Amino acid sequence: MHELALLIAAGIASGTPLLLAGLGLLLNERAGVVNLGAEGLMLIAAVAGFGIAFYTGQTWLALLGGALAAAVFSALLAWMVVYLNTNQYASGLALSLFGAGISAFVGAALVGKKLEIETSEKLPFLGDVPFFGPALFQQHTMVYIAVALCFGIVFFLYHTKTGRLLRGIGESPASAHALGYPVQRIRWLSLVIGGAFCGLAGAYLSVIYAPLWVEGMVAGRGWIALALTVFATWRPWRVLMGAYLFGSVTMLQLHLQAIGIEIPTQFMSMLPYVATIIVLALISRNPHWIRANMPASLGKPFHPG
Amino acid sequence: MIVLEKRQHPSFWMTYLSPVISIVLTFLIAYFVVSAMGKDPIKVLSLFTLEPLSGKRAIGEVMLKATPLILCSLGLAFCFRSNVWNIGAEGQFLLGAIGAGGMAMWLTEAGVAGAGWLWVSLALLLGAFAGACWAAVTAWLRDRANANEILVSLMLVYVANLLLSYLVFGPWKDPKGWNFPQTLRFADSLSIGRLGTGMRVHWGFVVALISAAAMLWLMFFTSLGARLRVGGLAPGAARFAGFSSRESLWTVLLCSGAFAGLAGAMEVLGPMGQLTPHVSTGYGFTAIIVAFIARLNPLACVLASFLLSILMIGGELAQSRVGLPASVSSMFQGVLLMMLLMVDSFINYRLCWRPGAAKGLKPNA
Numbered sequence: 001m002h003e004l005a006l007l008i009a010a011g012i013a014s015g016t017p018l019l020l021a022g023l024g025l026l027l028n029e030r031a032g033v034v035n036l037g038a039e040g041l042m043l044i045a046a047v048a049g050f051g052i053a054f055y056t057g058q059t060w061l062a063l064l065g066g067a068l069a070a071a072v073f074s075a076l077l078a079w080m081v082v083y084l085n086t087n088q089y090a091s092g093l094a095l096s097l098f099g100a101g102i103s104a105f106v107g108a109a110l111v112g113k114k115l116e117i118e119t120s121e122k123l124p125f126l127g128d129v130p131f132f133g134p135a136l137f138q139q140h141t142m143v144y145i146a147v148a149l150c151f152g153i154v155f156f157l158y159h160t161k162t163g164r165l166l167r168g169i170g171e172s173p174a175s176a177h178a179l180g181y182p183v184q185r186i187r188w189l190s191l192v193i194g195g196a197f198c199g200l201a202g203a204y205l206s207v208i209y210a211p212l213w214v215e216g217m218v219a220g221r222g223w224i225a226l227a228l229t230v231f232a233t234w235r236p237w238r239v240l241m242g243a244y245l246f247g248s249v250t251m252l253q254l255h256l257q258a259i260g261i262e263i264p265t266q267f268m269s270m271l272p273y274v275a276t277i278i279v280l281a282l283i284s285r286n287p288h289w290i291r292a293n294m295p296a297s298l299g300k301p302f303h304p305g
Numbered sequence: 306m307i308v309l310e311k312r313q314h315p316s317f318w319m320t321y322l323s324p325v326i327s328i329v330l331t332f333l334i335a336y337f338v339v340s341a342m343g344k345d346p347i348k349v350l351s352l353f354t355l356e357p358l359s360g361k362r363a364i365g366e367v368m369l370k371a372t373p374l375i376l377c378s379l380g381l382a383f384c385f386r387s388n389v390w391n392i393g394a395e396g397q398f399l400l401g402a403i404g405a406g407g408m409a410m411w412l413t414e415a416g417v418a419g420a421g422w423l424w425v426s427l428a429l430l431l432g433a434f435a436g437a438c439w440a441a442v443t444a445w446l447r448d449r450a451n452a453n454e455i456l457v458s459l460m461l462v463y464v465a466n467l468l469l470s471y472l473v474f475g476p477w478k479d480p481k482g483w484n485f486p487q488t489l490r491f492a493d494s495l496s497i498g499r500l501g502t503g504m505r506v507h508w509g510f511v512v513a514l515i516s517a518a519a520m521l522w523l524m525f526f527t528s529l530g531a532r533l534r535v536g537g538l539a540p541g542a543a544r545f546a547g548f549s550s551r552e553s554l555w556t557v558l559l560c561s562g563a564f565a566g567l568a569g570a571m572e573v574l575g576p577m578g579q580l581t582p583h584v585s586t587g588y589g590f591t592a593i594i595v596a597f598i599a600r601l602n603p604l605a606c607v608l609a610s611f612l613l614s615i616l617m618i619g620g621e622l623a624q625s626r627v628g629l630p631a632s633v634s635s636m637f638q639g640v641l642l643m644m645l646l647m648v649d650s651f652i653n654y655r656l657c658w659r660p661g662a663a664k665g666l667k668p669n670a
Contacts, residue, residue: 036455040639076643080643080646080647080650083309084309084646084647084650084654085309085650085653085654086646086647086649086650087646089390089455090597090642090646091643091646093392093593093642094594094639094642094643094646095639095643097590097593097594097635097638097639097642098636098638098639098640098642098643099639100632100635100639101632101633101634101635101636101637101638101639102632102636102639104630104631104632104635104636105630105632105633105636108630108632215632219463220459220460220463223456223459223460224460226456227453227456227460230453230456264471264475266467266468266470266471266474266475267467267471269467270463270464270467270468273460273461273463273464273467274460274464276456276460277446277452277456277457277460277461280446280450280452280453280456280457281446281449281450281452281457282450284450284451284452284453285449285450285451285452287451290451303309303311303654
């Protein structure tokens with residue numbers, strides 16, 4: 001039982017960056033913009049967060065700094081795709097390549113450095129409950145904040161006027177524009193805020209989860225988070241579910257090794273990527289799930305006039 | 306307020322000037338970044354421009370690195386033209402390296418001697434086939450399950466990397482190699498011949514040039530090429546004309562996979578001579594930038610490959626000569642692509658001054 005509790009706890013911890021990035025990307029895609037720069041944004045935030053944590057020792061400052069760094073670059077991407085009407089796929093890809101380069105460039109001096117940081121805290125009372133305590137309530141505060149942010153996104157998208165407008169823009173930017181709504185500004189904002197979410201995810205990885213900086217340490221999580229939004233058919237709660245599921249798949253490799261199953265480590269490390277491909281194929285092959293839920297203007301540029 | 310206005314016709318001048326402008330902008334940014342780091346910018350910039358072209362040996366290196374870039378970017382240009390977003394050329398490259406490397410390893414172990422060119426050609430073909438098979442996974446999942454090809458092809462890059470790592474750390478490791486993760490060195494008869502003495506560039510470069518010409522012919526002078534281009538430009542029109550989008554999906558992906566696989570095979574049979582985890586230095590990703598700078602034109606791919614090859618070598622020089630991190634070149638590759646995309650939007654749009662536009666939320670005003 002204790003093993004299972006630990007597996008759940010590890011799955012949640014490793015699913016949290018996917019959840020954070022997935023929520024951010026969901027926000028973008030609901031407004032009709034695909035952000036292929038997620039991987040690069042997470043890398044930029046990871047190196048920025050780690051740098052801040054290393055030089056100041058402040059975890060929260062590091063997380064905020066990471067989110068801010070990613071938001072700045074996401075704003076640049078947003079300016080390109082929303083106002084200059086560049087191709088969304090190519091621009092996002094460019095940002096991902098750039099992010100990989102600049103993070104390695106800036107982070108060269110940080111490789112091998114260690115952080116003195118408390119990576120998990122036990123909640124009072126709840127943390128002592130048998131099974132559920134170690135499984136759910138002995139995580140870093142950021143893990144709970146991620147869940148709270150999921151609540152926040154649900155509330156925003158379905159219960160506020162701006163959220164409904166954002167979803168409307170994702171479906172038909174031309175109609176929203178004709179009604180006099182600032183389509184471009186809302187799309188721009190959704191990319192900036194979504195970028196900040198990706199940034200939180202990246203900084204969480206390097207400051208709390210790892211905690212260290214290695215070149216390319218995001219290791220495809222940005223892309224997996226993109227697949228996650230499809231898997232979740234663009235619903236926040238399903239992003240949460242999918243993130244923890246994928247987090248557990250990542251963790252499964254370590255636990256299978258622990259119970260003595262002999263599979264080469266490389267094949268174990270393939271698990272999250274192969275799982276992403278399989279899940280993507282299984283979900284996408286059902287046209288009802290995809291077509292009924294996908295924001296109609298996803299990936300299509302909109303330029304008024 | 307300054308607003309972006311759609312031009313009536315795409316600007317002729319901007320179409321051709323935009324790559325030049327973006328290269329100049331990238332160098333300007335590089336100038337400021339390098340001076341901010343306290344290095345002599347002129348010296349560093351010369352490493353990225355003049356140094357890689359100084360002397361026969363150096364130019365040979367530029368051609369050597371341009372070879373895989375040309376091959377990968379040709380396939381990618383083909384894909385992007387028909388609106389198939391294959392960004393996993395890196396994985397297809399690695400599979401080609403694994404295929405050709407595996408065969409060369411087996412031949413060396415079996416002590417096959419003589420008729421080297423025949424075995425080399427077979428190994429290259431096997432590499433191209435392996436790359437095409439890897440791309441076929443993407444095509445199949447897109448075709449049968451409608452899975453997004455961007456994500457699938459990219460995930461397969463990670464899988465290919467891990468597969469290569471498994472092979473060279475595991476079953477293919479050279480038992481006499483002091484436990485280094487690499488295969489044995491292939492027999493000398495199994496390497497591609499060099500183009501000249503004192504240069505490492507091999508006959509693969511010529512193959513790449515011929516491929517570029519062949520792709521130019523295929524893309525612009527055959528009906529298949531026309532069908533594929535229409536499918537990319539106007540999917541609706543292509544469907545109306547009865548062109549199969551499945552046909553174009555499979556054609557471009559298999560073709561692009563084979564090119565990338567061939568590039569990988571040439572890399573192991575050319576300069577490497579053995580299989581190691583570091584077969585590729587990101588050729589598959591750099592080729593994406595090449596394809597865009599080349600405007601998806603096969604001949605321009607050759608020129609752009611030279612440019613990016615110089616940039617890659619400049620990065621290595623900057624690391625060894627002035628101590629900049631090795632990633633300096635991949636960072637500026639990203640900057641270059643972003644600049645290009647930004648400047649490109651002025652092909653179809655122009656800036657103009659519209660007083661009072663800031664306040665007006667009135668659509669159609």
